[in-house]
Amino acid sequence: MADRPLLGHRPNVANEGLALFADELAQQGVPVQRIDWRPPAPGSEHALARLALATERITEANDRALARLQAARPLVAGIGRAGDLIEDMDGRTLLHAGPPIEWPDMSGPLRGAIIGAALYEELADTPDEAASRAAAGDFNFVPCHERGAVGPMAGVVSHSMPMWIVANEAAGNRALCTLNEGLGKVLRYGAYDGEVLDRLRWMRDVLAHVLGSALEVLGEPIDLRAMLAHALQMGDEGHNRNRAGTSLLLRELHPALLTSEEPTSDKVEAVRFISGNDHFFLNLVMAAGKATADSASGIGGSSVVVAMARNGTEFGIRLSGTGDEWFTGPAGEIDGLYLAGFGPEDANLDIGDSTITETMGIGGMAMAAAPAIVRFVGGSPQDAIDATRSMYEITWGESEHYQVPSLGFRGTPLGIDARAVVHTGVLPVVNTGIAHREPGIGQVGAGLVDPPMEAFVAATRALADAL
């Protein structure tokens, strides 16, 4: 227990193997939770010791970061085009999920999405030409996260794609995310055939206009924090279960869609498209997460995680106290359920910026709110409850807005503390879709994945260096 104080204030006492001490505390009426003792992650001992000397400063910084996460109030501010909204976004710039990566290191689904975006933007006429141009360095690859955006799975964003604009009223910042394409053969899972490209064009030429007009008619921005809070009382966890969120979004837009001036046939098509895809709300949640997490970044000394993102090859994180630096490790293999005809041998490694949901205290953090998600990602409802419970070990606080009914309305675990991750060996729970490892195919399943511990170790070291 000697180095326990470095974890700062905690809701109750975790006892790692010293049964006698635990019994003593229990006798005194102090709540004691017995967990298996694990040594800190290899390579982190020295950094943890150095950070222990700065506990007070880190505590203060983490409290500030948590306060920003709590205060964030993401609102739907509109829809625009990537090229208009993002700085330095020329026609050859392609954003992608995760930490920085170049063509030679990209996995199949990311390459597939790059090829698809190049065809969609008419940067190439054939998949081969697109791949050749990409390999020749003709495109400029930039992480979404470095342009105020996030993207699910491959997360590829090109110049003419429509994007949700989500404003965080509390901090005055904003974040962007593409519109959700639905499931199956879609760009974000690395598919790029005619059906995929036609859908992207329709989203640009029809869907974005229908939604943009409805938002204008609505007149006031949609409060995503309130909507998400409701969705978490309705069996969503906001990452891989968004049936309630999608329903509530449609419900909110319904009157405006009746009176907006787009052609009725376009509106019907748009509503059918949204209604046919329970994940439609996800991309709004992701933009809300980015707007939330960004507002908590840049606080010197804070060990709170403000980004977790995967490019299909590497999993990277950023801490509030270490600026724009990425700390990476290999992307994980996903343990989950597969669509008929597919299995683990088809699976790509973990990919996508959607881990921004866990960063904002929902998704894997809130699985206890969504017992039915186990039908999608595997496991039992009790596993979902246990997953959320275990996350309180590594988070700095509990959400004031997002609550889990089945845990007595306890706030979701919020603000992952990188120190606590390396100290306890408990990794953030992430649930995610599984892309086929080859370009051009699409989704093959969904499941749970472990982030790489080495990213948290490296981040902890860098924070120690910075202090």
Next chain:
Amino acid sequence: MADRPLLGHRPNVANEGLALFADELAQQGVPVQRIDWRPPAPGSEHALARLALATERITEANDRALARLQAARPLVAGIGRAGDLIEDMDGRTLLHAGPPIEWPDMSGPLRGAIIGAALYEELADTPDEAASRAAAGDFNFVPCHERGAVGPMAGVVSHSMPMWIVANEAAGNRALCTLNEGLGKVLRYGAYDGEVLDRLRWMRDVLAHVLGSALEVLGEPIDLRAMLAHALQMGDEGHNRNRAGTSLLLRELHPALLTSEEPTSDKVEAVRFISGNDHFFLNLVMAAGKATADSASGIGGSSVVVAMARNGTEFGIRLSGTGDEWFTGPAGEIDGLYLAGFGPEDANLDIGDSTITETMGIGGMAMAAAPAIVRFVGGSPQDAIDATRSMYEITWGESEHYQVPSLGFRGTPLGIDARAVVHTGVLPVVNTGIAHREPGIGQVGAGLVDPPMEAFVAATRALADAL
């Protein structure tokens, strides 16, 4: 354990105090549930003994009743007017919730709703005149249940009121229910001022047409069983929490509402009205429940409950095996949460046909699916889980369609066995709204209520007599 076999086949063994026997079973790997032993309800011993002699026949009958409950597939078939849909429904006929009752015995909210309906139908010009005519026997009072209908709270239905038509595809029967008026000052809670009557007229002249047209455009009937099954995965229990159901209904109607030919302003008004009332779905659920329960009625020898309904004075039940006879006891006092400014002294006794939801295996039976309902009816999420668990003691089976994610997707308790109620002393869990005891006021709270045991005792005796 001597008289245990009279309960027929059961999913596991309930042990009432004989610890030794329980241990023996447990050693043999038989699941054993220890419950407190309670003597059968007073007055039921002889009937239970007689029924024990007919166990085989009752088992067969209950299996048939349960099969009908399972097979029921309620579909939204349209909207019509009470006077057109209901036999012998002349202008002076007023249906009401619960078992039969006449004016002198009616409680405040039922009287208030009768007064309101008389004003709405222009059977009287003032509340006093309406009350005088009611007292003079000018109106014909009939239970909704006796005309293939159900009504929430006071449940008053008059000639020109629009009604949902729900068809049970499996059995070819149908059931009716009014449209939900929203919360607060509404007819069903006994309010009858101008605002209440204006709303009823608007529902008749606008809302019913908007919904009817949308259903026509939709072309195929809405599958309420599937929608309810989804809603139960989204935190609804279908009686007092219907936020998911209402959202899913709007989502289903959305494309049709865009193209139906009613005036846009009417459609906007209708959608705002529905969207502003999370209970809107309840009345469809109730009609689904009636269509489901009716299909299981009239099976000789069956002890399965096919109606539970309260008129604000008495709580009545019907069994499948005892035909149209009502078995009644006094309506209960509700234990719950009150709206600001109201307390138990303002509360009317239990009222309404909405207990048809518990009859079909949802509502109080499914509270474990809706932990957030405790914010409305009181208690803790654990109480909600315990409530559902206890109901398996008194039900003949488990729903194949309605599942509780937090109980590992176990089917909800389905088919209340009146014998099991009197034998175990476990009463069906009912959650409900609370009406003010005076006419003209409205809702004052919501909570949980016990049905009267004597109704189940009387039903059990009548079943024994019939066999």
